[in-house]
Amino acid sequence: METIKTDVAIIGAGGAGLRAAIALAEADPKIRIALISKVYPMRSHTCAAEGGAAGVIKADDSFEQHFHDTVGGGDWLCDQDAVEYFIHEAPKELTQLEHWGCPWNREPDGSVAVRPFGGMKIQRTWFAADKSGFHILHTLFQTSLQYPNIQRFDEYYATDLMVDDGRCQGFTAIEMKTGQMRRFQAGAVVIAGGGAGRIFPFNTNGAIKTGDGMALAYRAGAPLKDMEFVQYHPTGLPNTGTLLTEACRAEGGVLLNKDGYRFLQDYGMGPETPLGKPELKTMELGPRDRVSQSIWHEIQKGRAAKTPWGDCVWLDMRHLGEKTINERLPFVRDICISYLGIDPVAEMVPIRPVAHYMMGGIHTDINAATSVPGLFAAGECACVSINGANRLGSNSLVEILVFGHRAGLSALDYARGQKPGNDAALSTQGEAAQAKLRALFTRNIGKESISGLRKEMTDTMGEGAGIYRTQEGLTETCDKLADLRRRYADVALHDKTNVYNTDLLSALELGSMLDCAEAVAVSGLERKESRGAHQRLDFTARDDSKYLKHSMAYYHPTEPPRIDYRDVVITTSPPGVRDYSGAKK
Numbered sequence: 061m062e063t064i065k066t067d068v069a070i071i072g073a074g075g076a077g078l079r080a081a082i083a084l085a086e087a088d089p090k091i092r093i094a095l096i097s098k099v100y101p102m103r104s105h106t107c108a109a110e111g112g113a114a115g116v117i118k119a120d121d122s123f124e125q126h127f128h129d130t131v132g133g134g135d136w137l138c139d140q141d142a143v144e145y146f147i148h149e150a151p152k153e154l155t156q157l158e159h160w161g162c163p164w165n166r167e168p169d170g171s172v173a174v175r176p177f178g179g180m181k182i183q184r185t186w187f188a189a190d191k192s193g194f195h196i197l198h199t200l201f202q203t204s205l206q207y208p209n210i211q212r213f214d215e216y217y218a219t220d221l222m223v224d225d226g227r228c229q230g231f232t233a234i235e236m237k238t239g240q241m242r243r244f245q246a247g248a249v250v251i252a253g254g255g256a257g258r259i260f261p262f263n264t265n266g267a268i269k270t271g272d273g274m275a276l277a278y279r280a281g282a283p284l285k286d287m288e289f290v291q292y293h294p295t296g297l298p299n300t301g302t303l304l305t306e307a308c309r310a311e312g313g314v315l316l317n318k319d320g321y322r323f324l325q326d327y328g329m330g331p332e333t334p335l336g337k338p339e340l341k342t343m344e345l346g347p348r349d350r351v352s353q354s355i356w357h358e359i360q361k362g363r364a365a366k367t368p369w370g371d372c373v374w375l376d377m378r379h380l381g382e383k384t385i386n387e388r389l390p391f392v393r394d395i396c397i398s399y400l401g402i403d404p405v406a407e408m409v410p411i412r413p414v415a416h417y418m419m420g421g422i423h424t425d426i427n428a429a430t431s432v433p434g435l436f437a438a439g440e441c442a443c444v445s446i447n448g449a450n451r452l453g454s455n456s457l458v459e460i461l462v463f464g465h466r467a468g469l470s471a472l473d474y475a476r477g478q479k480p481g482n483d484a485a486l487s488t489q490g491e492a493a494q495a496k497l498r499a500l501f502t503r504n505i506g507k508e509s510i511s512g513l514r515k516e517m518t519d520t521m522g523e524g525a526g527i528y529r530t531q532e533g534l535t536e537t538c539d540k541l542a543d544l545r546r547r548y549a550d551v552a553l554h555d556k557t558n559v560y561n562t563d564l565l566s567a568l569e570l571g572s573m574l575d576c577a578e579a580v581a582v583s584g585l586e587r588k589e590s591r592g593a594h595q596r597l598d599f600t601a602r603d604d605s606k607y608l609k610h611s612m613a614y615y616h617p618t619e620p621p622r623i624d625y626r627d628v629v630i631t632t633s634p635p636g637v638r639d640y641s642g643a644k645k
C-alpha cells in the first residue's frame with residue numbers, strides 16, 4: 061500500500077479543515093500538510109450556509125453580551141471558558157477573512173453591516189447577502205492555494221485512524237478515482253469532517269454529512285460528547301427540507317398559523333412587534349429550539365395549515381417588498397421558486413422544522429485536542445463546547461474559523477515533538493483496514509441492502525429522537541439501532557469495481573451514521589430532563605441537580621455505547637432562566 065508521509069494530516073476541507081491548513085502553513089512554511097476531502101473542497105457543506113457569522117463589531121455591542129447570549133441560548137450547557145475564548149477570537153477571524161477578500165455586506169458609510177439573528181439580543185451577524193458560507197469557503201479556498209506546502213487529496217475517503225504507541229499517527233483513505241487504499245502517516249491528525257444531520261429523514265444537510273469524522277474518532281476511543289442535542293431549524297421547505305435561512309425572519313419575515321396569527325407570542329416570545337420591524341429579543345427572533353418547539357405545538361393543536369406537503373405554518377415575507385428580498389434574500393427567493401413554485405414576494409411560504417445541526421461531537425478541550433494524543437478535532441464534528449444544548453444561529457461559521465485555527469496550531473505544536481512512527485506496526489494496521497474493505501467486496505449479496513437499512517435508520521431516528529422524545533420512543537429507537545448495527549454486518553456490495561465506487565462509499569457512510577445515530581439515541585435515553593434542543597415529554601423540566609453535565613458516549617464494537625458524564629465549566633454565569641419574553645428588566 062502506498063504510504064504518504066506528512067507532518068500534519070487533516071481530514072475535511074470545509075471551513076474548519078481549510079482554516080486549520082492555512083494556520084499551519086502560515087505558522088511554518090516548511091511543514092508538510094496533507095488535506096484530505098471526500099469531495100472537492102468547495103462542495104463541503106460550509107458552502108451551503110446562508111445567513112451569516114457572529115462577531116462583536118458595533119459600538120452598541122459587547123463581548124459580555126455575546127457571551128451571555130451564547131451561554132443562555134445554550135441552556136447553560138456550554139463550557140464558559142471556551143465561549144470566552146470564542147467570542148474574543150470571533151471578530152479577529154471575521155476581519156481576517158475580510159482581509160483575505162470576503163465580500164461582507166456594507167453599511168452606507170462603508171463599515172461592515174450586521175443583521176439580527178435568533179437568540180442574539182444585539183445585532184452582530186456579519187453576512188454576504190444570503191450566501192455567506194459560499195463566500196467564506198471561497199475566501200478560505202483561494203487563500204489556501206497560496207501555500208505550496210498544503211498538499212490536497214481531493215476525493216479521498218478516510219476509513220480508519222491508526223493509533224500506535226498511545227498516539228494517533230495517521231489514517232487509511234481510499235482514493236476514489238482508482239479505489240486504491242493509501243496510508244497517511246503523520247505526526248498529528250486533525251479531524252474536520254462536519255456534521256451528521258443525514259441520520260434524520262428530514263434534514264437541511266448536504267448528502268455528504270454522514271458523521272464520518274465523528275465515527276472515526278469514536279471508534280479510535282475518543283468519546284462523543286452531548287450527542288443527544290440535535291438542532292431543528294424552524295424554517296425548512298416542507299417537501300425537500302431545504303433551509304430558508306433565519307435571515308428571512310431577521311429581515312422582518314413573520315411566522316403565522318393557519319388563522320394568520322403570529323403564534324409565537326403564546327409561547328413566551330411576545331409581545332407582538334410591528335410588521336417589518338423585528339424586535340431583537342422576541343417573537344420570530346427567539347432561539348431555534350424554542351421556535352421549532354412552538355411550531356410543533358401549533359401542529360399538535362390543529363392550528364397548522366394543511367398543505368400538499370403536510371401540516372405547516374406560514375413564513376410571510378410579502379411586506380418586505382421585492383427590492384429588499386432581491387437585495388438581502390435573493391437565494392431564498394430562488395429556492396422558494398425553484399423547489400415549491402412559490403414566489404415569497406407575492407405569496408406566503410409553507411415551512412416546518414427540520415433537523416439541521418449537531419451540537420454534540422468529538423469531545424475536545426479548549427485547544428481542540430481530543431482524548432486520543434495526537435488527534436485534534438474542530439468544526440461541526442467537534443464539541444468543544446460553545447453551543448451547549450442549543451446553538452445560536454451564526455455562531456457555527458465562526459466556530460469553524462476560531463477552532464479550525466486553534467486545531468491547526470495545536471496539531472503543529474504536537475507534531476513537532478514526535479519521533480517518526482513505527483512503519484511495521486502502522487503497516488499492519490493499514491492491512492487490517494484493507495482487509496475490512498475486501499470483506500465487503502467478497503461477501504455474497506444477502507437480504508440486507510444499504511438503502512434499506514439506511515431508510516430504517518432515518519425512520520426510527522425521526523420517530524423516536526425528533527423534536528420531542530419519550531422513554532418509550534427512545535427505547536424503541538435504541539433497540540432498532542442495535543438491530544440495524546447487527547444487520548449491517550451482512551451488507552454486501554452490488555458494484556465490485558474500483559473506479560468511483562459509490563456503492564462502497566454508501567456502505568461506509570452507513571456504518572458511520574449508525575454509530576452516530578446510536579450515540580444520539582442512547583445519550584438521549586439517559587438524559588431524563590428537558591434542556592435546549594433535547595425535550596422529553598416525560599421529563600419536562602431542566603434538572604440542574606442531576607444533568608448540568610456533558611454526556612460522554614464511549615464506543616463499543618458490539619454493544620450500545622457506555623454513557624458517562626463530565627462537569628460543565630462555569631466561569632461567570634450560573635444557570636438561570638432563559639427569557640425571550642421581551643419583558644423589561
Ligand SMILES: Cc1cc2nc3c(=O)[nH]c(=O)nc-3n(C[C@H](O)[C@H](O)[C@H](O)COP(=O)(O)OP(=O)(O)OC[C@H]3O[C@@H](n4cnc5c(N)ncnc54)[C@H](O)[C@@H]3O)c2cc1C
Nearest residue numbers: 072073074075076098106111112218254439440454456457
Ligand atoms: C443549509 C445550511 C445553512 C447553514 N447556515 C449557517 C449560517 O448562516 N451560519 C452559521 O453559523 N452556520 C450555518 N450552518 C452551519 C454551518 O454551515 C456548518 O456547521 C459548518 O459550515 C460546518 O463546517 P465544517 O468545516 O465543520 O464541515 P463541512 O463544511 O461540512 O466540511 C466537512 C468536510 O469533511 C470532509 N469529509 C467528511 N468525511 C470525510 C471522510 N471520511 N474522508 C475525507 N473527508 C471527509 C468533507 O469532504 C468536507 O470537506 C448552516 C448549515 C446548513 C446545512
